[in-house]
Amino acid sequence: MSPFILYGEPGWGSALTEVQLAWYGLDVEFRATGHLFNDLAARAGLAEINPLAQIPTLLLPDGTVMTESAAITLWLADHTGSADLVPGPADPERAAFLRWLIFIVANVYPTYTYADDPSRFVTVESARTPFREAVDAYAQRLYGIMEQAAVGPWFLGERLSAIDVYLGVLTLWRPGASWFARHTPTLTAIAAAIRAHPRVAGVFARNDGAEEDAL
Ligand SMILES: N[C@@H](CCC(=O)N[C@@H](CS)C(=O)NCC(=O)O)C(=O)O
Known part of the structure; x- marks a missing residue:
């Protein structure tokens, strides 16, 4: 078990x-x-x-x-008891890690909650498409902010973290691979690197391509 x-x-x-x-x-x-x-x-x-x-x-x-x-x-x-993915309290990257982890779940992730199925939040049918477009545009702005903040080669710099795992997954979703490649090249490179990491490549392979971009 x-x-x-x-x-x-x-x-x-x-x-x-x-x-x-x-x-x-x-x-x-x-x-x-x-x-x-x-x-x-x-x-x-x-x-x-x-x-x-x-x-x-x-x-x-x-x-x-x-x-x-x-x-x-x-x-x-x-x-x-590992600091591999989450910098510990004394780690210089701790503050940035916490900031961007919460930025993702408090700002980016809810754009999918609200726009994946706008009918849950917008009763007027004709308003659903413009609502979804506005929320998706806001998500693009958020990804732009993250692009500016990304240090490289990983999001926090030399040190890999769970933020990179989030980028590996989020960039499978809207607005789609070609948008990310064009507008957020640093995030795209980080996502590609974590997906290819030998320790987790198998899990990403099981998850890649399974989610419809259209959701
Ligand atoms: N705040 C949650 C968000 C989780 C979430 O929204 N997951 C999506 C799938 S990617 C979901 O289950 N959506 C169904 C729904 O919103 O009803 C987290 O960070 O885990």
Whole structure:
């Protein structure tokens, strides 16, 4: 029996956690939820564990339910005692790490929450497309800010971190690979490097191409 159970879908946000579990060599059972927007039964099933019906949802070895990818990121670093992906309190990159981790989950990730299925938030049908376009444009502005902040060769500089894992996954999504390549070359290079990293390349291969750009 695997000590961790990860609810997810290939290419979705669960990949953030799946990559980190693989990085640390932690054994996990992956349970596919089904398409959370198209399949009501999939939503209802996951909602029994996570009332928001979002992925990643992770069951810890003691049965505790963990949600929120950033919280899981910090918890896994504590659990493993490793500073590989999360700079420790005395690390000079700690402040930048925390800033950009929270920037991603507080600013970038919600643009997908609101624009993936605008009908959940916009009752007037004719307003949904312009709403989605506005939210997607805001996301592009956020990625532009991250592009300016990226140091290279990894986001924080010489040191790889979980921010790079996020970039490897987020750049699989809207606005799509060609937009990222044209407008955010540094983020694109970081994403390519983490996806090719021998420690996690297999997990990225399982998740790459699975998520429709169109979501
Ligand atoms: N704040 C959450 C966001 C998770 C999230 O939005 N995941 C998406 C998949 S990429 C999801 O489950 N969407 C379904 C929904 O919003 O109903 C986190 O950081 O883990």
